[in-house]
Amino acid sequence: MTPESKRTGLVAVKVGMTSTWDEHGVVMPLTVLWVDDCEVVQLKTEVNDNINSLQLGAGSKRAKNVNGRLLGHFANLGVPIKDKLSEFRVSEDALMPVGTPLNVSHFVAGQYVDIQGVSKGKGFQGVMTRWGFRGGPASHGATKSHRGAGSTGQCQDPGRTFKGKKMAGRMGNKKRTVQSVWVWKVDPARNLMFVLGQVPGNRGGFLRVKDAIRKKPDMDRTPFPTYILPQDELWEDMPVLTAPARKNYWDRFNKAM
Structure with missing residues (x-):
């Protein structure tokens, strides 16, 4: 492992949200x-494809619900049909053979991760909902126009609406990334991971989870290239790992008091 080593991430499913309290009694919203x-x-x-990367698959799907190209892709590689595919660029020393399983033990409690997903779709929305405009007066002759955007163009010069103008349109349903999300607990037996705060997407949606860019993990604590379960152990026997309370948050709370 070199200082430039870069390992892969995971493809996870958003189950939902819950909450708990840390050892100082501070509530923590968790996903x-x-x-x-x-x-x-x-x-x-790099030799065959000019890139070092790993394509990961998660979930399962029936063959009748998969198109012919994907069926051939899975058949040629000799892997079961997956519901979601995602590719991660890695360093040469982080490459793993096809069929290597990945568990939540790939991450450790207390580290930071970047989570990417598709945000919830809100449909077609006006400027007040989409951009937070205050709207116009709702009285004195404003007939069904108090939630309008108002003027969007100019007069004769330049006489057009600039690109990127905040107007009504489709809201949500876009790829979004939440950076530096704190991992509170890792449960290898149930293959669950609890992170602090919100992540994009609906319940049941797939997410890309990888090591944080801004807050890089300690490579001496994180398994490289991933956690390999010993032959004499089972996932059900592995303990649940919980990170200690964040001291920086508790220090800010004491200063406010």
Whole structure:
């Protein structure tokens, strides 16, 4: 492992949200992530594909619900049909063979991760809901126009509406990334991971989870390239790991008092 080593992430499912209290009595909103049968589907190397990357698959799907190209892709690689595919760029020393399973033990409690997903779709919304405009007066002759955007263009010069103008339109349903999300607990037996705060997407949606860019993990604590379960152990026998309370948050609370 070199200082430039970069390992893969995980493909997880958003289960929902819950909350708990830390040892100081501070409530923590948590999002529960489930890693559903995640494994390496395809291996790409610099020699053959001009890139070092791993394609991961998660979940399962019936063959009748998959198009012919994907069926051929899974058949040629000799892996089961997956519901979600996602590719991660890695360093050369982090490459793993096809079929390698990945568990939530890939991450450790207390580290930070970046989580990417598709945000909830809100449909077509006006400027007040989409951009937070205050709207116009709702009296004195304003007939059904108090929630309008108002003027969007100019007069004769330049006589057009600039690109990127905040107007009504489709809201949500876009790829979004939440950076530096704190991992509070890792449960290898149930393949669950609890992270602090919210993540994009609906319940049941797939997410990309990888090491944080801004708050890099301690490579001496995190398994590289991933956690490999010993032959004489079972996932059900592994303990639940919980991170200690964050001291920086507690210090800020004491200063406010």
